[in-house]
Amino acid sequence: MTGLSSEPELSEVKLHVVILAAGQGKRMHSSLPKVLHPLAGKSLLGHVLDCARTLSPHQITVVHGHGSELVKSKFQDQTINWVLQSPPQGTGDAVRQVFKQRPTPSDSEIMLVLYGDVPLLQKETLQGLIHNTKQGALALLTQTVNDPTGYGRIVRDSSQRICAIVEEKDADPQQRTIKEVNTGILCAPSDQLSQWVSRLSNDNKQSEYYLTDIVRLAQEEKMNIRSSSPLHEWEAQGVNDQLQLSQLERHWQKYLAKKLQTQGVAIADPERIDIRGELHTHKDVRIDIGCIFEGTVTLQEGVHIGPYCVIKESEIGYGSNIKAYSHIEQAKIGADNQIGPYARIRPNTQTDSHVHIGNFVEIKNSAIGQNSKANHLTYVGDSKVGKEVNIGAGTITCNYDGVNKHQTIIGDGAFIGSNSQLVAPVTIGEGATIAAGTTLVTDAPAHQLTLSRAPQRSIAAWRRPTKKIK
Numbered sequence: 001m002t003g004l005s006s007e008p009e010l011s012e013v014k015l016h017v018v019i020l021a022a023g024q025g026k027r028m029h030s031s032l033p034k035v036l037h038p039l040a041g042k043s044l045l046g047h048v049l050d051c052a053r054t055l056s057p058h059q060i061t062v063v064h065g066h067g068s069e070l071v072k073s074k075f076q077d078q079t080i081n082w083v084l085q086s087p088p089q090g091t092g093d094a095v096r097q098v099f100k101q102r103p104t105p106s107d108s109e110i111m112l113v114l115y116g117d118v119p120l121l122q123k124e125t126l127q128g129l130i131h132n133t134k135q136g137a138l139a140l141l142t143q144t145v146n147d148p149t150g151y152g153r154i155v156r157d158s159s160q161r162i163c164a165i166v167e168e169k170d171a172d173p174q175q176r177t178i179k180e181v182n183t184g185i186l187c188a189p190s191d192q193l194s195q196w197v198s199r200l201s202n203d204n205k206q207s208e209y210y211l212t213d214i215v216r217l218a219q220e221e222k223m224n225i226r227s228s229s230p231l232h233e234w235e236a237q238g239v240n241d242q243l244q245l246s247q248l249e250r251h252w253q254k255y256l257a258k259k260l261q262t263q264g265v266a267i268a269d270p271e272r273i274d275i276r277g278e279l280h281t282h283k284d285v286r287i288d289i290g291c292i293f294e295g296t297v298t299l300q301e302g303v304h305i306g307p308y309c310v311i312k313e314s315e316i317g318y319g320s321n322i323k324a325y326s327h328i329e330q331a332k333i334g335a336d337n338q339i340g341p342y343a344r345i346r347p348n349t350q351t352d353s354h355v356h357i358g359n360f361v362e363i364k365n366s367a368i369g370q371n372s373k374a375n376h377l378t379y380v381g382d383s384k385v386g387k388e389v390n391i392g393a394g395t396i397t398c399n400y401d402g403v404n405k406h407q408t409i410i411g412d413g414a415f416i417g418s419n420s421q422l423v424a425p426v427t428i429g430e431g432a433t434i435a436a437g438t439t440l441v442t443d444a445p446a447h448q449l450t451l452s453r454a455p456q457r458s459i460a461a462w463r464r465p466t467k468k469i470k
Contacts, residue, residue, distance in 0.1 A: 012108050013108055013109070013110055013134055014057075014058040014059075014106060014108055014109045014110070015055060015056070015057040015058060015109075015110055015111075015112060015130065016057060016058065016059045016060075016061065016105075016109050016110070016111045016112070016190060017052040017055065017057045017059070017060045017061070017111075017112045017114060018060075018061045018062075018063065018095060018098055018111055018112070018113050018114070019045070019048050019049070019052065019060070019061070019062045019063065019114045019115065019116050020063050020091055020094045020095075020113065020114070020115050020116060021035045021045055021048075021062050021063060021064055021065075021071065021115070021116030021117075022063050022064055022065025022066060022068075022085040022086075022088050022094055023035075023065070023066060023088065023116075023117065024065075024066035024067075024088075025037075025066070025117070025240070027240050027241040028240075028241060028242060028245075029241075029242070032067075033066055033067035033070060033071050034066075034116075034117055034239065035071060035116035035117055036067070036070065036071060036074060037239070037245060038276075039119055039120075039239075039245060039248060039249055039252065040249065040252050040253065040256075040274075040275060040276050040277075041275075041276025041277050041294055041295070042276070042277075043074065044116060044117050044119040044239060045062070045071070045074075045075070045116040045119075046074075046075075047119035047120060048114055048115070048116055048118070048119055048121070049062075049075065049078065049080070051114075051121055051122070051123060051126070052112075052114065054123045055112070055123065055126060055127070055130065057112075058109075059081055060079070060080055060081065061080070061081040061082075061083055061098055062075075062080050062081070062082055062083070062116070063083045063084075063085050063094045063095075063097060063098065064082055064083070064084060064085070065084065065085045065086055065087075065088050066088075068082075068084060081101075083097050083098050083101055084097070085097050089202065089207075089208055089209055090202070090206070090208030090209040090210055090211070091184065091208075091209070091210060091211035091212075092197050092200040092208070092209030092210050092211040092212075092213065092214070093197075093200075093208070093209040094211075095111075095113060095193065095197050095211055096197040096198065096200070096209065099193075099194045099197060099198070103194075105190035105191050105194055106190065106191075107189075107191050109189070109190040109191075110130065110133045110134065110187060110188065110189055110190060111187065111188060111189075111190045111193050112126065112129065112130060112133075112185075112186075112187045113184075113185065113186050113187070113188075113211065114126075114185060115184055115185070115238060117238050117239045117240070118183070118184070118185070118236060118237070118238045118239075119239070119248070120232075120234060120235050120237070120248065120251070120252055121185065121230065121235050121236065122230070122231060122232065122235055124231055125141070125228075125230045125231050125232075125235055126185075126187075128228040129141055129185065129186070129187040129228060130187055132187070132226040132228065133187040133188060133189065135224075135226075136189070136223075136224060137223070137224040137225060137226040138186065138187075138188045138192075138214070138215070138218045138223055138224070138225045138226070139186060139187040139188070139226050139227070139228065140154075140162065140165075140182065140183075140185075140186050140215070140225065140226070140227045140228075141183045141184075141185035141186065141227070141228060141229070141230060141236060142154050142180055142181065142182060142183060142227045142228075142229060143180070143181055143183055143229055143230060143233070143236055144179050144180045144181075144229070145179060145181055145233075146179070148168075148176075148178065148179050148180075148181045149168070150168060151168065151181035151182060152165045152166060152167045152168065152181060152182040152184075152212050153165070153166050153168070153171055153175050153176065153178040153180070153181060153182070154178065154180040154181060154182055154227070155175060155178065156180075161225065162215060162219075162225045162227060163215075163216075163219055164215055164216055164219075165182045165212035165213075165215050167204070167206075167210060167212065169204075169205045169206065170204055170205060182212055183230070183236035184211070184212075184238075185236060186211070186214075188214070188218075192218075192221075192223070193214065196214040196217045196218065197209075197211070197214065199217060200213050200214070201213070232255070234248065234251035234252070234255075237251070250271070253270075253273060253274055253275065254270050254271065256273075256275045256279075257270035257273050257275075258270065260279070260281060260287075263281065264283060264284070264285075265281050265285045265286075265287060266284075266285065266286040266287065267287050268286075268287065268288045268289045268307075269289045272289040272290050273287060273289075273290075273291055273292075273293075274291070274292045274293070275293050276292065276293065276294045276295070277293065277294050277295040277296055277297065277313075278295075278296045278297070279293045279297050279299070280296070280297070280298040280299070281298075281299045281303075282299065282300050282301040282302075282303075283301045283302070284301055284302045285299045285301070285302070285303050285304075285305075286303075286304045286305065287299075287305045288304075288305060288306050288307040288308075288309075288324075289307050289308070290307050290308040291305050291307070291308065291309045291310070291311070292309075292310045292311070293311050293312075294310070294311070294312035294313065295312050295313035296313060297311050297312070297313065297314055297315070297316075298314075298315040298316070299316050300315070300316060300317050300318045300319075300320075300335070301318050301319070302318055302319040302320075303316045303317075303318070303319065303320050303321075303322070304320075304321045304322070305322045306321070306322055306323040306324040306325075306326070306340065306341065307324045307325070308324055308325050309322050309323075309324065309325065309326045309327070309328070309340075310326075310327045310328070310329075311327075311328045311329075312328070312329040312330065313329060313330045314328045314329065314330060314331045314332065314333065314345075315331075315332045315333065316328075316333045316337075317332075317333050317334045317335040317336070317337065317353070318335040318336065319335055319336045320333050320334070320335065320336060320337040320338070320339065321337070321338050321339070322339045322340060323338070323339060323340030323341040323343070324340060324341040324342070325340065325341050325342045326339050326340035326341060326342065326343040326344070326345070327343070327344045327345070328343075328344075328345040329345065329346055329347055330346075330347035330348060330349075331345045331346070331347065331348070331349040331350065331351075331363075332349075332350045332351070333345070333351050333355075334350075334351045334352045334353045334354075334355060334370075335353040335354075336353050336354050337351055337353070337354070337355045337356070337357070338355075338356045338357070338358075339357045340357070340358070340359065341359050342359045342360050343357045343358065343359065343360075343361050343362075343363075344361070344362045344363075345357065345362075345363050346362065346363065346364035346365070347364070347365065348364070348365040348366075349363045349364060349365065349366050349367075349368070350366075350367050350368070351363075351367075351368040352367075352368065352369050352370040352371075352372075352387070353370050353371075354370055354371045355368050355369075355370070355371070355372055355373070356372075356373040356374070356375055357373075357374055357375075358373075358374065358375035358376045359375075359376050359377075360376060360377050360378075361374050361375070361376060361377065361378045361379075361380075362378070362379045362380070362381075363380045363381075364379075364380070364381040364382070365381060365382050365383075365405075366380050366381065366382065366383040366384065366385065367383075367384050367385065368380075368385045368389075369385055369386040369387040369388070369389065369412065370387045370388070371387055371388045372385050372386070372387060372388060372389040372390070372391070373389070373390050373391065374391040374395070375393070376393045377393045377394050378391055378392075378393065378394065378395045378396070379395075379396045379397060380395075380397050380408075381397050381399040381400075381405075382397065382399040382405050382406065382407050382408065382424065383397050383399070383407065383408040383409070383410065383424075384407065384408075384409045384410070385410045386410055386411050386412035386413070386414065386430070387412045387413070388412055388413045389410050389411075389412070389413065389414050389415075389416070390414075390415050390416065391410075391416045392415075392416050392417050392418035392419070392420065392436065393418045393419070394418050394419040394420070395416050395417075395418065395419070395420045395421075395422070396420075396421050396422070397422045397424060398421055398422060398423045398424060399424045405424075406424035406425040407424055407425055408422050408424045408425070408426055408427075408428075409426075409427040409428065410422075410428045411427075411428055411429050411430035411431070411432065411446060412430050412431070413430055413431040414428050414429070414430065414431065414432045414433070414434070415432075415433045415434065416428070416434045417433070417434050417435050417436030417437065417438065418436045418437075419436055419437050420434050420435075420436065420437065420438045420439070420440065421438070421439045421440065422434075422440050423439065423440060423441045426440055426441070426442065426443055426444075427443045427444075428440070428443070428444045428450075429443070429444060429445050429446030429447070429448075430446045430447070431446055431447040432444045432445065432446055432447065432448060432449075432450060433448070433449045433450070434450055434451070435449060435450065435451030435453070437451075437453055438450065438451050438452045438453070439452050440452070
């Protein structure tokens with residue numbers, strides 16, 4: 001690997017990022033285009049696009065092919081230049097299609113070529129490539145691996161200068177022993193890259209136009225060729241099948257877990273955590289095994305997440321304890337709450353401090369006041385619950401009439417007896433008591449006992465049925 005030059009960088013250089021995403025991905029055995037398969041909650045192509053934008057390019061072009069309309073539809077809200085490659089004839093042909101759309105690139109532009117199925121490249125790694133190209137070089141991302149099977153080999157001369165990249169199918173036995181491989185990621189001045197791809201030949205065993213053949217053309221023109229390596233060994237790994245996808249998923253999850261641990265988060269087992277979005281944490285957070293975090297999740301100081309919880313697009317307040325197997329989605333949990341185990345908190349739920357939501361309790365689109373409790377077997381939907389409210393086991397807010405949703409309002413200090421049905425719209429006054437087994441269909445006054453029960457009877461002569469003898 002060559003060092004970075006001390007020559008001054010070119011001024012006013014524009015970066016054009018090209019992402020090759022036309023492949024079908026037959027080895028995925030899926031009707032979904034390969035670049036749309038998810039990794040850590042985001043499509044492979046989505047990862048590449050997000051990384052590309054961190055480099056502040058003046059343009060991003062995606063070369064698409066298989067499943068093109070579906071691929072484009074997933075990113076229709078983003079500013080992307082789309083170029084169709086049909087039929088697919090190799091990576092060199094893919095880049096050539098870009099230049100057919102823009103035949104005279106600016107001499108101040110450089111082009112970074114990425115792949116839609118290589119999702120985890122980091123900004124710092126790509127900045128090294130860009131820096132080398134700004135110095136006037138063809139910049140290649142190479143990597144030394146223990147098993148180079150399937151990769152193009154980096155061939156160097158006696159002075160260790162790169163002189164060629166040989167694809168495995170075209171390599172001789174000696175070349176196949178080389179362990180430095182081509183990742184396919186490269187950066188070059190756009191005007192020169194345009195000339196090189198126009199001169200490519202498909203005279204090889206695959207009858208394809210290899211982008212890697214530009215190395216030979218650059219060498220013929222005496223252009224400086226520089227290489228650099230990724231910061232992490234897994235960065236440049238591509239996805240060709242479901243096995244590789246799962247392996248890369250674990251590499252990424254362990255990387256994210258390690259970052260959290262260095263920030264002070266106690267993770268029971270870094271091998272058993274899944275972050276499918278952004279997880280923001282504060283001091284003294286503990287995360288048990290098997291937890292999944294989706295979208296943007298914030299865990300405030302002192303939060304404890306029990307085993308096998310799923311938390312999506314939510315904020316968990318200071319000191320709260322989310323117990324095992326609880327599911328929380330699009331909710332804001334207040335400070336010092338006790339949630340679960342086996343609780344389900346659905347979208348648009350907000351709890352105040354010191355709230356208890358127990359096992360097999362479901363809350364949806366509701367606000368729960370300070371020090372209120374629903375400890376077991378309860379459904380609270382479309383409700384506003386005041387402070388110091390106790391909701392007994394088996395209580396249901398009957399919020400849906402088959403067409404519309406209606407609200408239940410429970411005042412401060414109310415006590416809801418077990419097995420009550422609160423038929424919305426209904427209001428329970430402050431300090432009211434609803435007797436167990438009540439079906440409440442009209443408002444309950446404050447500080448009174450409200451009940452609805454049929455008179456209890458005992459039938460002395462009744463006998464339990466017996467089986468008939470055949």
